[in-house]
Amino acid sequence: MSESREPRARVIPEATVARLAVYLRVLTGLADAGRASVSSGELASAAGVNPAGLRKDLSYLGPCGVRGVGYAVPALRERLARALGVEQSRSCVLVGMGNLGSALAGYAGFGTRGFSFVGLLDADPARVGDVVGGTAVRPVDDLEQVVAEHGVTIAVVTTPAPVAQSVCDRLVDAGVRSIVNFAPVALQVPAGVDVRQVDLSVELQVLAFLDQQKGVQVVGEQVVLP
Amino acid sequence: MSESREPRARVIPEATVARLAVYLRVLTGLADAGRASVSSGELASAAGVNPAGLRKDLSYLGPCGVRGVGYAVPALRERLARALGVEQSRSCVLVGMGNLGSALAGYAGFGTRGFSFVGLLDADPARVGDVVGGTAVRPVDDLEQVVAEHGVTIAVVTTPAPVAQSVCDRLVDAGVRSIVNFAPVALQVPAGVDVRQVDLSVELQVLAFLDQQKGVQVVGEQVVLP
DNA sequence: CGGACTTTGTTCCTGCGTTCACAAGCGGTT
DNA sequence: AACCGCTTGTGAACGCAGGAACAAAGTCCG
Ligand SMILES: NC(=O)c1ccc[n+]([C@@H]2O[C@H](COP(=O)([O-])OP(=O)(O)OC[C@H]3O[C@@H](n4cnc5c(N)ncnc54)[C@H](O)[C@@H]3O)[C@@H](O)[C@H]2O)c1
Ligand SMILES: NC(=O)c1ccc[n+]([C@@H]2O[C@H](COP(=O)([O-])OP(=O)(O)OC[C@H]3O[C@@H](n4cnc5c(N)ncnc54)[C@H](O)[C@@H]3O)[C@@H](O)[C@H]2O)c1
Numbered sequence: 001m002s003e004s005r006e007p008r009a010r011v012i013p014e015a016t017v018a019r020l021a022v023y024l025r026v027l028t029g030l031a032d033a034g035r036a037s038v039s040s041g042e043l044a045s046a047a048g049v050n051p052a053g054l055r056k057d058l059s060y061l062g063p064c065g066v067r068g069v070g071y072a073v074p075a076l077r078e079r080l081a082r083a084l085g086v087e088q089s090r091s092c093v094l095v096g097m098g099n100l101g102s103a104l105a106g107y108a109g110f111g112t113r114g115f116s117f118v119g120l121l122d123a124d125p126a127r128v129g130d131v132v133g134g135t136a137v138r139p140v141d142d143l144e145q146v147v148a149e150h151g152v153t154i155a156v157v158t159t160p161a162p163v164a165q166s167v168c169d170r171l172v173d174a175g176v177r178s179i180v181n182f183a184p185v186a187l188q189v190p191a192g193v194d195v196r197q198v199d200l201s202v203e204l205q206v207l208a209f210l211d212q213q214k215g216v217q218v219v220g221e222q223v224v225l226p
Numbered sequence: 227m228s229e230s231r232e233p234r235a236r237v238i239p240e241a242t243v244a245r246l247a248v249y250l251r252v253l254t255g256l257a258d259a260g261r262a263s264v265s266s267g268e269l270a271s272a273a274g275v276n277p278a279g280l281r282k283d284l285s286y287l288g289p290c291g292v293r294g295v296g297y298a299v300p301a302l303r304e305r306l307a308r309a310l311g312v313e314q315s316r317s318c319v320l321v322g323m324g325n326l327g328s329a330l331a332g333y334a335g336f337g338t339r340g341f342s343f344v345g346l347l348d349a350d351p352a353r354v355g356d357v358v359g360g361t362a363v364r365p366v367d368d369l370e371q372v373v374a375e376h377g378v379t380i381a382v383v384t385t386p387a388p389v390a391q392s393v394c395d396r397l398v399d400a401g402v403r404s405i406v407n408f409a410p411v412a413l414q415v416p417a418g419v420d421v422r423q424v425d426l427s428v429e430l431q432v433l434a435f436l437d438q439q440k441g442v443q444v445v446g447e448q449v450v451l452p
Numbered sequence: 453c454g455g456a457c458t459t460t461g462t463t464c465c466t467g468c469g470t471t472c473a474c475a476a477g478c479g480g481t482t
Numbered sequence: 483a484a485c486c487g488c489t490t491g492t493g494a495a496c497g498c499a500g501g502a503a504c505a506a507a508g509t510c511c512g
């Protein structure tokens with residue numbers, strides 16, 4: 001045991017992990033701005049969370065701040081990146097290069113956060129060969145080959161809903177263990193595979209519900225509040 | 227009190243609301259397929275949730291099934307749509323018609339779920355005039371006018387991060403109360419305004435964390451399991 | 453060198469969400 | 483008409499996340 005630096009391997013709740021990713025983004029911005037240290041209050045404000053909650057989140061990684069001073073920006077940034085497993089870039093594939101898939105594949109923000117798309121796949125021959133974000137689109141038949149070549153474990157699904165499950169099955173068979181799914185269907189996967197469902201319509205409908213619960217009525221100039 | 231049909235106005239947890247939206251989507255598919263009734267088990271399976279939890283979710287709307295039989299698909303669908311406030315179409319605006327904004331604006335799935343974009347706004351003169359999904363892109367200066375014209379209360383922000391807060395401020399001032407934000411910044415809004423943050427990088431980073439927690443090591447042909 | 457101030461790390465507690473399990477009710481059947 | 487099986491709806495318990503308050507610790511200043 002050469003590295004007994006890590007204080008304890010406490011289990012980190014998934015909700016905390018999601019927030020850690022937000023903190024990491026904010027810290028990167030601060031580091032780029034040349035900031036050396038930051039307090040929990042300032043970080044929490046920038047991340048949109050409670051300061052006490054933020055300190056609790058960070059405490060899962062063990063003590064990493066200096067009392068009376070705050071947190072060292074570069075050190076904390078590196079520590080978060082290691083905890084999240086994005087120290088070195090991770091390879092991903094994206095299946096379904098339509099409108100949404102193309103937008104995601106061309107987005108520079110993923111690369112700066114430690115993810116690179118090594119495979120862009122589509123079933124439409126007309127799409128194959130297009131270059132998006134520096135990578136050429138390949139036929140979906142190459143799926144297994146691309147996954148094996150790069151040891152890919154993360155995939156993004158942006159196909160039409162009816163074929164999403166079959167695409168998912170192929171990905172899992174090929175060895176993918178983590179999937180972000182944008183198609184509006186609940187993917188069925190074996191144990192050990194994680195799916196994160198991103199459903200934009202649901203976001204809008206939740207807002208619509210909250211709106212109507214506010215008793216919002218703007219009729220002409222008459223505003224009725226609850 | 228002419229309508230005392232509603233049994234009670236219990237408060238519905240936000241997590242439940244998000245699931246109700248999923249049930250509504252599944253029910254719409256079942257209705258299109260001509261199904262007359264469905265059991266909680268089947269619905270739960272299609273939605274990817276626990277059957278008991280689904281029944282509890284639905285019970286917030288009051289009893290709406292038939293014991294020994296299940297739920298009537300069209301009736302439940304209508305009831306959910308009313309509860310979520312998407313009975314009639316709701317008007318939205320979208321600010322930032324770049325790659326992501328264009329994909330969203332051209333997506334037909336929003337229209338079928340009760341949302342229509344009555345305003346597409348961008349600061350780039352080169353984008354203004356483009357027609358996406360049947361609506362022409364207008365200059366961002368028209369923001370206040372469009373919101374007022376249609377009584378818009380819901381907005382989608384897909385601008386670059388640095389300008390998202392200022393766009394948000396203008397939206398709130400114009401009367402918008404609900405915002406879906408794709409820019410990777412925590413928007414500051416006054417009380418009474420809801421923001422739903424959609425951060426795709428966070429989704430990937432959560433998966434990356436789960437991946438490394440599995441102890442995934444695929445080195446050559448050697449697979450190490452926890 | 454000492455004291456006071458600042459900020460972290462932790463503990464407790466409250467409330468929510470989820471799950472399990474059972475009673476209640478309806479339809480079909482004999 | 484009564485019984486039986488199936489499914490809903492609800493009550494209770496468990497676990498978890500979030501928030502507030504407090505103690506520990508390090509720095510800065512006098
Ligand atoms: N565009 C949006 O804003 C948006 C919003 C919410 C959800 N979605 C969902 O995201 C998915 C994609 O949306 P889109 O607007 O990009 O649709 P799209 O039709 O533009 O793109 C779908 C792409 O998938 C490809 N495809 C079809 N079958 C395939 C297969 N078997 N294997 C590989 N590729 C295949 C098609 O060739 C096409 O390029 C849909 O499920 C949609 O419901 C999209
Ligand atoms: N594209 C993706 O897949 C993706 C993924 C995650 C997050 N995001 C985020 O979504 C946002 C948009 O991403 P994108 O890839 O579409 O970027 P983009 O540069 O293609 O589009 C941004 C658009 O916003 C417009 N704009 C700039 N300033 C504006 C202003 N003040 N008012 C109105 N419009 C203005 C620009 O003219 C441009 O059309 C960014 O914040 C990005 O970080 C995008």
